[in-house]
Amino acid sequence: MKKNFLWLTILAALTLVLGACGFGGDSSKDDSSKDGKTLKLAIASEPPTLNPQLSTDTQSGSILNGLFEGLTRVDAKGKVENAMAKDIKVSKDQLTYTFTLRDAKWSNGDKVVAGDFEYAWKWALNPKNASQYASILYPIKGAEAYNLSKGKVEGVGIKTTNDETLVVTLTNPTPYFTQLTAFYTFMPVNQKVAEANKKWAADATDQYVTNGPFTLKEWKHNDSVVLAKSDSYWDKANVDVDTIDISMVESNATANRMFQKGDLDFLGAPFQSVPLDAVNAYKESKQLNIKDTAAIYLYKFNTKDDVMKNANIRKALTLAIDRESLIKNVLKAEQKPAKGLVPSAINGWEGQETFYKDNDVEGAKKALEAGMKELGIKDAKDLTIKVSINTDESHAAIAQFIQEGWKKNLGINVAIDNAEWQVFLTKMTTFDYQVGRMGWTGDYNDANTFLDMYSSAENGNNHTGWSNPKYTEFMAKANKEADADKRIKLLQSAEAVAMSEFPAAPIYDYTTLFVSKDHVKNMAPDLLSNINLKAVKIDK
Incomplete structure (x- = not known):
């Protein structure tokens, strides 16, 4: 799932079985449709939802970014651009944003109005709708209180003054707010359509109305999604691709074979990843691209569990991970050992600075001994830890490496619980796990996107059940601090509190690996692993 995870994500660039396919084929072969330019992609599984206000994972988000458009977009270099908003004015106190909408239409011909944004944002905040990403709207005045049933919708600082004007009032200055308005939770929904049919986002029907560069042409559940260039999009002249075929391919080894055969044009985040066993071959052929990414891979701990509630046990498991060896021998893609919760x-x-020593076996043993004493466990062999992962060769390879290290260095029993993506997400959100793998990609380039979820045990993306009053206090102060340097110090203080109690074990900072066919241009993921499908071009 991504930030509100859940995050999630199949950012990992790794896998086990490559299959009998060579790397010397013609990667530049253009197999686009004779009727237009077709981009062929793959994702790992069925999108949990294609409702912008309910989505929490990167693969759903990658599709939504093509179907809808928010007030702003963030380009490949991280620069914020106007999108649905043709003008943005910010008050001197940085608390009031006035967005003036451009003349744009929905795919059904309706005019996109400011009320569509107000409706969508307040819908996400309505506690009855259980939007896990609702907290991303909390910078808006009254948003948190309404979402937590402590305030009324009338107190939320979102106001439509006319069809072209949306006025948003914030609680505190938020330097990254125009980055947020590019995120899918902030995308509009056609109010008239959504109110007429509560299940408007369930299938590719006439009711699935979009305002982005593409429309949802077809959705074969658990099989494929097809996007088509929108005739009603305000900037359609700058959309080069006519059709995007997205196959659902669970195994990235299978996806790699499809890429080699020409059945896919791209492998890499936020879509199906480059297999682990393919990395060296793609490096040798000079096809592999590697970029730093604002994303982290970690193991979260269920602090409601009888064993994981113990901070010393969590500390022991965190310290006993050999991150350097994992990267060198398993991942092999220039990842960096995680220093803390923020990449x-x-x-x-x-x-x-790092909050812990990597592969600190002696420190881990001392913490384990203290934890077992506190729990009344006499022998490490009596302790069994279950690691939950979603089905993916890369996650399995990582879990097996860590499993071996914990058994060898700590003497504990470790089991791996492997589940399909939807089942896995349910386990994490219902706390039906002990240790669970998660990937978290920043929604915006600010530490808050990695730290905010731990401010409250009730946050939909927390998944650990952990909270700490001192942590919450530092985060609250950071949210009110206008001075950039002081704000960063407060966020770092909050991170230090969390890393003294280990609600999660940071493992590595991601790099983004990708390969693409030579005829596909402008498809490099940005720092947040997003791809602007609108900008992709195909040379025919």
Whole structure:
């Protein structure tokens, strides 16, 4: 699932079985449709939802970014651009944003109006709708209170003054707010259509109305999704691709074979990833691209569990991970050992010190001994830890490596619980797990996107049940601090509190690996592993 995870994500660039396919084929062969330019992609599984206000994972988000358009977009270099908003004015106190909409239409011909944004945002905040990403709207005045049933919708600082004007009032200055308005939770929904049919987003019907560069032409559940260039999009002249065929391919080894055969044009985040066993071959053929990414791979701990509630047990498991060896021998894609909960690619975190020593076996043993004593466990052999992962060769390879290390260095029993993506997400959200793998990609280039979820045990993306009053206090102060340097210090203080209690074990900072056919242009993921499908071009 991504931030509100859940995050999630099949960012990992790894897998086990490559299959009998060579790397010397013609990667530049253009197999686009004779009727237009077709881009062929793959995702790992059925999107949990294609409702912008309910989505929480990267593969759903990658599709939504083509179907809908928010007030802003973020380009490949991280620069915020106007999208549905043709003009944005910010008050001197940085608390009021006035967005003036451009003349744009929905795919059914309706005019896109400011009320569609107000409706969608307030719908996400309505506690009855259980939007896990509702907290991303909390910078807006009254949003948190309404979402937590402590305030009324009338108190939310979102106001439509006319069809072209949306006025948003914030609780505190939020330097990244125009980055947020590019995120899918902030995308509009056609109010008239949504109110007429509560299941408007369930299938590719006439009721699935979009305002982005593409429409949802076809959705064969558990099989494929097809997007088609929208005739009603305001900037359709700058959309080059006519059709996007997205296959659902669970195994990235299978996806790799499809890429080699010419059945896919791209492998890499946020779509199906490059297999682990293919990395070296793609490096040798000079096809592999590697970019730093504002994303982290970690193991979360269920602090409601009888064993995982113990901070020393969590500390022991965190310290006993050999991150350097994992990267060198398993991942092989220039990832960086995680220093804490915030990746080093995030602004202000480039020189952050590590909160723990990597592969600190002696420290881990001492913490384990203390934890077992507190829990009344006499022998490490009496302790069994279950690691939950979603079905993917890369996650299995990582879990097996960590499993071996924990058994060898700590003497505990470790079981791996492998489940299909939807089942896995349910386990995480219902706390039906002990240790669960998660990937978290930043929704915006700010540490808050990695730290905010732990401010409350009730946050839909927390998944750990952990909270700490001091942590919450530092985060609250950071949200009110206008001075950039002071704000970063407060966020770093909050991170230090969390890393003293280990609600999660950070493992590595992602890199983004991708390969693409030579005829596909402008498809490099940005720092947040997003791809602007609108900008993709195909040379015929």
